[in-house]
Amino acid sequence: MLLSRDEATIIAQCTPKGSGALALLRLSGINTLDIAGKMSTLASGKKLIDVPTHTIQYGSVVDQKGTAIDQVLFLVMHGPKTFTGQDTVEISCHNNPFIIEAITAAALKSGARLAQEGEFTKRAVLNKKMDLIQAEAINDLIHANNQQTLKQSLAQLNGTLSAWIHQIEKQLIKAIALSEASFEFIDEEDMAFGTQIEKILAGIMDDIEKIKESFDQQNQIRNGIRIALIGSVNAGKSSLFNALLGKDRAIVTEQPGTTRDVIESGLYRNGTYLTMVDTAGLRQTEDKIEKEGIKRSEQEAQKADIILLIIDGSRENSKEEQAIYHELHTTHRHKTIVIKNKADIAKDVDIVPDAISASYKQPKSIETINQAIERMINRLFTTIASPLLLNQRQFNLLLQLEQKLIEIFPLLKGTIQYELLSYHLSDAVAHIAELTGKTISEESMNAVFREFCVGK
Template identity: 55%
Template sequence: MINKELTGVQCHDQETIISLCTPSGSGAIALLRISGIDAINIATKISKLASLKKLTDLPSHTIHYGLVVDSFGQKIDNVLFLLMRGPKTFTGQNTVEITAHNNPFIINNIIESALQAGARLAQKGEFSKRAFLNKKIDLAQAEAIKEVIHAQSEAALKASLSQLDGSLSNEIQKIETDLLKALSFSEASFEFIEDDQTEFDTQISAIVNKTLKKITHLKKTFHNQKQIKEGVRIALLGSVNAGKSSLFNELLKQKRAIVTNIPGTTRDVIESGIYQNGTHITLIDTAGLRQTNDIIEQEGIFKSGLEATKADIIFLVYDGSKPMLSSEEKIYKKLISKYPNKIILIKNKTDIENKISDRFSKHKTISVSCKNKNGIKKIELLLQKRIKKLFEKFDSPFLLNQRQYNTLISLEQKLQPVMQLLQENVAYELVSFHLKESLLCTSEFSGKTINEKAIDDIFKTFCVGK
């Protein structure tokens, strides 16, 4: 079962390992997994089934009630044994899962008993690594397992689950099939050297072009995955005293930022996180945008600009109760034209009566009063809608991590010369060479040709029991 050729796997990947798979100390029930060539024999040694039968004699994929016992045959706990023979298991190997009561002494004693019977402790990510080595999942799917476990938002979870089903792997598989086709055209052209070559050129360049476009699209998704994982960034920008900090506190539902009538009170960027409707939101209060000689404030204003770039949504706040200086208006207009889709204008201080008409009538504006809390609900509702829209864009497949991103960049770099060569009418040997090189990248992506050290590095980032 184990793919020794490419990975140089030694027999320690057959050794029987045990680990607690659920978090220690929380919940009533704990799950321990034993996997490896001797898993069923070891489980038999440490069990006394209520049926008086032996696990080794029972059919696969069945559940049995009984005692788990120590090396003297003394009861440790009443448990359930889930008996599964390979290859139809997560790791592809013989597996026994034990559901026990979640008490640290019980867990330790079960593990100790299994170690006495011949198992060893599992290392970080070792179950997933075995699943990969036994071709139950490819590397992109293994990486998705980690993401599923650590997903911080519903969107992240949904996306990681889809990756686990293989949406990204399928996309890479399609690219691989296309490139193999291009390679076959290139190789065929050696034999038909007398014939008109333009037909081959057209076919190959069509495939390479299509692949390069797919890569460009996938590369863009790398930013999305960061956003999905880290949540949505919302920056509050606007003139001094417009009410940014007041709105920041209202949205956070706590008095986090200092609010005074002294212009320039907020001189640095203040960040705070909230969890809303399954999404992690980071709110960022910034220094007001104005000309100033105060060095600290200047630095703060510079940072505000950076925040605008980084943010997914910008609340651009202005004081609707008084006329706006033309210099101020210029800054607002500049921001609106720079970030037309990110900006939501907030006209604040509507509790103060005035005869000033709406300023940026063409842009989506919400009128609020932070003082008497009018319009805050409206902002929150619009925010929910915008966030939903943001996540709708993030369709699977997308790149999960830096490794995948880097592999894709090298695939792109290997393909670009092909287009060049075809334009120059250069020898097909060279075209074939570059296509073969790029096929190595797709294999590396799914883990078919990755070396053992790289595999170990990936699985080391998993936790024990996964």
């Protein structure tokens, strides 16, 4: 696949717009040294084009009349040992919008053009500095909103997903080789090529299956951890919700059925974004609004990464309530933390084992709940032990590959037509190449980079 390789020199600000002492602008492309040379004077008196590569030069950016715009540092880097693979000059200047505009204008006058979203990274991919998956990891890295996603994006940048995909590609190529080899041994029935190929494909399917399982969870975690407080009416859910948030977000009254809708509030804790969710108390009711609220509580239980099952510890719980608790606890055992609430006036009720005794009135117990949440989050992250983090594009391509393999399996039954088989296996390899960007169409490639910010 031939992608148009644009070598024109582009410029963009790489640091975010806004306050801060310094800003960084990057120039990259075929005439970079020439263009940067025209708009600079170096303190050393040398010309920028003559200084050694990978050096930092102190000097000024000047406009066409030679008037200084700002005192800056030039990071001069000749290709191909640069991020894009092309000649690159980075200008570290004072962070003032007028200065940045004037430097950009000087670059445009000297022959550069403005960079588009993700254009630097796109060039890095086209110049084989990284594959598309690693490029996408850069974007994830910039936008990661918790420590774990950050770690996974970094791993991806180092090529874990690429390595995994490469492994699958190798397996498929092995299958093709077996299929082709069969042409030579056409009369030898017992060479069992079909069985070997089937085994390889089944192995790949298993791998894809594992990734699929973790994808939904990964996706959700990428957006933060959802923690829902669920329990019967008046159990003190909203009181605990407020205590965990450290603010009076939900209304608390002694009247059962106070909370009738789902209330959300977000916070950062230890580098992870948490969404706390208060819900309507579960009970039999004829009230239409409350009924709808309870339905939503049940949906929240499904949706949540962690359920805080709040049991009113100050009174006997009805048979019906106990049944609901047991049901919830059994269905969602792996993600449920049971809390026996109103510990200050608690009766000795033992509904579900291993409950944490707590009350919004006892700060220590709130701390205990937070620790239990922390432990569960850690467990959650380790159970999705897959080191791979996929975005929607990568996931869709993986599904297509899986579909392709499903179509291939029937070809392995009965008398195998190896030529047809080889053809379809090659097609499967093509799907993989699209994942890494080896054979991706220009249109799909641009779609990927549109997600990026300018300057990356």
